[in-house]
Amino acid sequence: MTDNPASKRIQDEIDTNDVVLFMKGNPVFPQCGFSAAVVQVLSEIGTKFKGIDVLEDPGLRDGIKVFSNWPTIPQLYVKGEFVGGCDIVREMYETGELQQLITEKGVATQSA
């Protein structure tokens, strides 16, 4: 997509990091309740992830919405695949599907 200048950066991030969370704020200081909820889920699963703060870059904030065809932030990617936003991540965590997906994709976790 040549009309989306952020798409190359997004593609690079999801290609080089197993678990990427596009969020508002950073994992230590989330700036939004929905982003904080996903950080909490990932912490409970014990998977390492890269948090990318879209508030630092307006082009990325809009670009990720176009890239994923998803209107809201946060957005979670695992091994380059879009998993979903806050509602889907929480629902998948509650049913155990998220843990399963992460394990199946061969991403290391440290269960507490």
Next chain:
Amino acid sequence: MAMSATEIEAMIKEAIPDAEVQISDLRGDGDHYAALVRAAAFKGISRVKQHQMVYDALQGRMGNELHALALQTAVPEDA
């Protein structure tokens, strides 16, 4: 600008005619909703795609006029 629950329900039903929609106004402020959308049209497609269908139905309002819509989608048991 906020949206009414009736308006949200109407837009979803227009795009997904067999949808059964339940909406609750979480804070009573017309800005934070939760919706459960049940439709046979969701059968066999991923959760991400189901949610995208609902967002498409809302024609760009999600994330703009509509600040927060906690979304849950499901397929009817008899579908």
